[in-house]
Amino acid sequence: MRDEKKQWPVLLVSGQFGMENDDAFRLRELAAELEQAQECSVIPSNSYEDALEVFLSRADLGCVITDWDIPEESAEKMYPEAFVKVIRQRNRTIPIVLLTDRLETENLTAEILEQIDSCLWKTADTIPFLAGRISDLVETYCRSVFPPFFGELVKYAEKYKYAWHTPGHLGGQGFLRSPAGVAFYKYFGENVFRSDLSISVPELGSLLDHEGVVRDAERNSARAFHADQTYYVLNGTSTVNQIVWRSQVLPGDIAFVDRNCHKSLNYAMVITGALPVYMIPRRNRRGIIGPVRLSEFTPESIRAKIDASTLIPDGRKSNAVRMSALTNSTYDGVCYNVVTIKKQLERSVENLHFDEAWYAYACFSPMYRNHYGMTPDEVEAGHPPIFCSQSTHKLLTAFSQASMLHIRNGGTVRIDPAEFNESYMMHGSTSPQYNMIASLDVATRMMQDNGEVMMQDIIGEAVQLRRKTASLAREFAAKGDWFFDLWQPRQITIDGRRIDFCDAPAEYLSTRQEPWIMSSADNWHGFEGIEENYVMLDPIKLTFTTPGIADDGTMQPTGIPASIVTNYLISHNIVCEKTDYYSFLMLNSLGTTRAKQGTLLAALLQFKRDYDNNTPLEEIFPELVAAHPVQYAGTGLRDHAQRMHEYLKSHDVLGKMQAAFEVIPDQKLKPADAYHEVVRRNVEFVFLDDMMNRIPAVMMVPYPPGIPIIMGGEILNEKARPIFDYLKTREEFENEFPGYEGDIHGVEREAKDGRTCFKTMCIKA
Structure with a gap:
């Protein structure tokens, strides 16, 4: 750890730097001694306010030395007690040194003494001694910031x-x-x-055997995330899901699966040979995916689904459900009250799996209490084991593909590490990337150091953006004009009084869970019959809505499809996470800054100006026009948006999507058997027009919304006609609006008679 002192500067706070007195002379001597003899870099600051700005803007400080006497020597508004308190709240371990010559030790309060690391008297010791003490504190701190691995x-x-x-x-x-x-x-x-090393390095332990410093890092992560066991997985959360299922599920076992699950969980059913029954999530009229009804988790509902299954043999229908899988939170930030879910499922399911790929931060903020899988509630005797898969790279700070697998043992059933590790090794590389392991180690330490403070900042910044957007929307609406909005409560109840969201205090919105709990009494979310205290909206997942569709699903006369907006944002170097028909998702994560927020709002206002002015597409999307001049040349942005909106409206695309995802097609083969037909090459590509009464061998996953519309082994018969109708409408849309092709996993495109046609792999008839 060479040159760490140069890389971790000392923040020296005093109002005397420019004065001509003995204290100022010694202060300048101290700064010079630190830089020259001790090889520390020094950042001087003349006031507590300025020093606090420096501290908040950078996390690479190695020590804070503060002159306790500034208020007596200047017009300083902040007092040293407050300055020290803020520093310690945001960093529990950085050395804080008080520099004084007027304050007696007995005058320091116990609260201050608990928060500082040392007191140095300006005139009591030599400059080299003072500098040496400070240098030693910096070195000790620098070593401590490195987590084990x-x-x-x-x-x-x-x-x-x-x-x-x-x-x-x-x-x-x-x-x-x-x-x-x-x-x-x-x-x-x-x-x-x-640091890109080999498994041949014994000092760094073994990821596959979980030994040495790798073991220390994983155990530290388990403590941080409230797990009994934690495993580092370097192939992404898709592989985490495979490890969990391969460790617990055998061919023919019954699985209770969220139809809104990631495709990796569907592949887990393929690999394990599980027999799925599905829980069906709600959708609102905007197409936003909501929660599964709580009633679906009852033993009676699960048993009824099993009895109705055509895949599960009669001799196995009395078997227990081996595994459940529920997505928490959803893409748009719908988070379940896990305590409530567990109380329902523990009577029917032997293992609970929560796919929390987008939700690894939840345990570090009281905002999400009771709404994440590893929530530290008491495990009763009959409670099953709980597995959580988390993409530490998505919204925390690990490298891409670096994920964690968390396990909490059941009340009586303990997951044996040696047995479980067989599944882990089956999916792990014998040549792990050590930088990725280190990134998981560091991501954990960051959240241990000041995760709650960082999360509070992130939530607060998201709330600010939400309030500002709502304020702009209200301001434009008062003039009969339009602007973008956010999927969030329109009003908030505080002390029995209803106020507009943008008028609610930011502190209240960013520190209280109540405003984000969905309720049937205030149906801003659009999910009919929502259960009380069942789900909440994650404030850091920002789903922007575009004009064109009301909350009740009514298509309005004018509208702006979201894909046009997000393509516009891309041209302004702003990339969103997900685009739906009339909404798009932005994630306010650790890497988000206020500058990014300001740039986003500026770009949205610029889009509004170009839309209102009907700016020619040649200026907005020159590459799109050049590629498809027949469709787009000579068209303005507003006219382009209106034409697409009218197409979506007249063809009832959202209604067809809603109908398609409400259907669970008849199951002819289990997912594993459908895939085995691929391996046998007993498959052929079939164009969509010819697919009725055919059995796809692979899942078909349209984006939006990014969940399977049909699984391999399910038949596209008359019952599944809504699925055919939706896919056919998507195909026609892409021919009408080239350049706006959607991503549909499992679908290939082929030019036929001058048109783009969908085809997919089906089992040979």
């Missing part, structure tokens, strides 16, 4: 060993033999390659 990785990489093992580039040297390699090396920097 990352710290050992850095130590090893800095030993400059001659390696004779994999990987072949050997610390980056291999790249220097070629210009392309040199370019690659220069772009990423030496440390990336020096």
Whole structure:
């Protein structure tokens, strides 16, 4: 950990830097001694307010030295007690040193003494001694910020060993033999390659055996995330889901699965040979996916689904459900009260699995209490084990594909680590990427250090953006004009009084769970019959809505399809997470800044201006017009949006989507058997027009909304006609509006008679 003192500056706070007195002279001497003799870098600040701004803007400070006497020497508005309190609230371990010559130790309160690390008297010791004490604090702190695995990785990489093992580039040297390699090396920097190591390095433990510092890191993550066991998985949460299911589910076992699940869970059913019965999520009239009805989790409802299944043999219908899988939270931020779910399912299911890919941060904020899988409630004797899959890379800070698998043991059933590890090793590489392991280690330490403070900042910033957008929408509406809105409560009840969302205090919205709980009494969300205290909206998932559709699903005379807006934002270097027909999703995560928020609002206002002015598409989307001049040349932005809106309206695309996802097609083959037909090559591509009464061998997943519309092994018969109608309408839409092709997994496109036609892999008739 070379040169750490230079990389972790000392923040020196005093109002005396420019004065001509003995204290000021010694202060300047101290700064010089720190920089020259102790090789520390120093950031001077003249006031507590300025110093606090520095502290809030950077997390690389190694020590804070604050002159306790500033208020007596200047017109300082902030007092040192408040300054120290804020520093300690946001960083529990950074050294805080008080510098004074007037304050007696007995005058310091117990609260202040608990929050500081040292007191230095300006005139009592020599400058070299003071600088040495400070330097020692910086060094100790720098070593402490490295979590277990990352710290050992850095130590090893800095030993400059001659390696004779994999990987072949050997610390980056291999790249220097070629210009392309040199370019690659220069772009990423030496440390990336020096820390890309082999499993042959014993000092770094074993990911597959969970030994050494890898074990220490995983156990530390388990403590942080309230789990009994935590496993680092480097192939993404898709692989986490495979590990969980392969460890517990056998061919012919019954699985109770959220139809709104990620396709990796559907593949888990393929791999394990599970027999699925489905829980059906609600959708509102905007097409936003909502929660499964609570009644579906009752033993009676689950048993009725099993009895009605054509896949489950009669001899197995009395078997217990081996595994349940529920998505929490949904893409749009619908989060279940997990305590309520567990009380229902524990009577019917042997293992509970919560897919929390987009929700790894939940346990670090009281905003989400009781609404995440590892919520630390008491486990009763008969409670089944709980598994959570989390994409630590999505909304925390791990590298892409770096995920975690969390386990909480049941009341009587304990998941044996040795047995479980067989499934883990089946899906893990024997050549793990050590930088990815380190990123999971660091992501954990970050949340342990000040996760609650960071989450409070993120929620607060999301609330600010929500309030500002709602305020702009209200301002434009008062003039009979339009603007974008957000899917969120229109009004909030505080102390029995209803007020507009944008008028509600930001602190109330960012610290209280109540405003985000969905209720049937205030149906802003559009989910009919919502159960009380059952689901909440995650405030950091921002679903913007565009004009064109009312909350009740009524299509309005004018409208702006969201894909046009998000394409516009892309041209302004703003990329959203998900685009629906009349909504788009933005994620306010750890990497979001107020500058990004301001840029987003500016771009939306610019879109409004271009829309209102009907700016030619040649100026807005020149590449689109160049590629498809017949359809788009000479068209303005407003006319383009209106034409697409009228098409969606006249063809009832949202209604057809709603109908399609309310159907569970007849199951002719279990997912595993359908895939086996692919392996046998007993499949053929069939065009959509010819697919009625055929059995797809693969799942078909349209985006939006990004969930399977039909699974492999389900038949597209008359019962499933709504699915055919929706897919056919999507096909026709893409021919009418080229350049707006949607992503439909399982569907190939082929030009036929001058048109784009859908085809998919079906089992041979």
